[in-house]
Amino acid sequence: MKKPILSIFTFFLFWSVIGQKTIGSVERLDDEINNLIPSKAVIEVLADGFNWAEGPVWVPELNGLLFTDVPENKMYLWKEAEGLSLYLNPSGYTAYAPNVKKSGANGLILDPKGNLIIAQHGDRRIALIEKPLNKPGAFKTIIDRFKGKRFNSPNDLILSKNGDLYFTDPPYGLSGDEDPLKEIQTNGVYKLDAKGNLSQIYSDLNRPNGLALSKDECILYVANSDPKKNLWLALSLKNGTVLNERVFFDATNKKGIGFADGMKVHSKGYVFATGPGGVLIFTPKGKHLGTIRTKVATANCAFNLDESMLYMTSDNILARIHLKQ
Numbered sequence: 001m002k003k004p005i006l007s008i009f010t011f012f013l014f015w016s017v018i019g020q021k022t023i024g025s026v027e028r029l030d031d032e033i034n035n036l037i038p039s040k041a042v043i044e045v046l047a048d049g050f051n052w053a054e055g056p057v058w059v060p061e062l063n064g065l066l067f068t069d070v071p072e073n074k075m076y077l078w079k080e081a082e083g084l085s086l087y088l089n090p091s092g093y094t095a096y097a098p099n100v101k102k103s104g105a106n107g108l109i110l111d112p113k114g115n116l117i118i119a120q121h122g123d124r125r126i127a128l129i130e131k132p133l134n135k136p137g138a139f140k141t142i143i144d145r146f147k148g149k150r151f152n153s154p155n156d157l158i159l160s161k162n163g164d165l166y167f168t169d170p171p172y173g174l175s176g177d178e179d180p181l182k183e184i185q186t187n188g189v190y191k192l193d194a195k196g197n198l199s200q201i202y203s204d205l206n207r208p209n210g211l212a213l214s215k216d217e218c219i220l221y222v223a224n225s226d227p228k229k230n231l232w233l234a235l236s237l238k239n240g241t242v243l244n245e246r247v248f249f250d251a252t253n254k255k256g257i258g259f260a261d262g263m264k265v266h267s268k269g270y271v272f273a274t275g276p277g278g279v280l281i282f283t284p285k286g287k288h289l290g291t292i293r294t295k296v297a298t299a300n301c302a303f304n305l306d307e308s309m310l311y312m313t314s315d316n317i318l319a320r321i322h323l324k325q
Helices: 031-035
Strands: 025-028 044-048 053-059 064-069 074-079 083-088 105-110 116-120 125-129 140-143 157-159 165-168 189-192 198-202 208-213 219-224 231-238 241-250 263-265 271-275 278-282 288-293 298-303 309-314 317-322
Touching (some): 044 083, 053 105, 053 317, 105 157, 165 208, 198 241, 219 271, 278 298, 278 309
Antiparallel strands (some): 044 317, 074 083, 116 125, 125 140, 189 198, 208 219, 231 241, 298 309, 309 317
């Protein structure tokens, strides 16, 4: 999503007793959260100085985390031993499609083969970089149009076990709904099935953003990043078709910086969703257990391979927190 106008900068940072730069705290609303986050866990700041960090994904091949800086059109790699390095420049705008804002990549995922699938804001397409990722090659277009019209600016994406690709297409990579380059008037949620058939499965959100599948893949969670309708929906699926919908959690009047945005589902079914205040943690039924309060607007999050860490892209910061296994 776009960077909020209001932002709190690095004066919130402080040094812990062991010299690790940290930020914020964990708000525990229910004891169940203690099964996920240790009582003494702190939010570590791993790197900062970004314009708007997004799209984190853990890449086993690289033994590190890839993430994007959307306005700067760059992608970074963070590794425990080496720290931060520039991975791709450009990451999401290559003049493939007309775009005045020229934003970079946003959401990132891996396919079962280990290829990197990218939601490219600026190029207005879903693209792929083939493995091996230690020597990234050229972008390959997966899909860039719906019924002959260019996408607005694909934002986030997820693959189902059967190979269906779901993604959102808000206008954040354009200059808004009135941008003359906007060809599709709805801001939809799409499914590209494993056979290459594309369908718009939902169109009733004005700012669809992050999305995730429940563990049984019967529910597609979708965020809407609008201050007047700041919420997550749960869309019931059958064979990739939406049967019905319900509000999973409405954060419209909830205090805290940030809008409903990126999310990930833990192997135990818990939903980690970035939104007002940081990363909100929910049960599969939508009970709010607590919030990892990062003190800055948080765009997205990702687990490492064994779920011992949660990485968070928060405004100008890359952060993480230890989790219980």
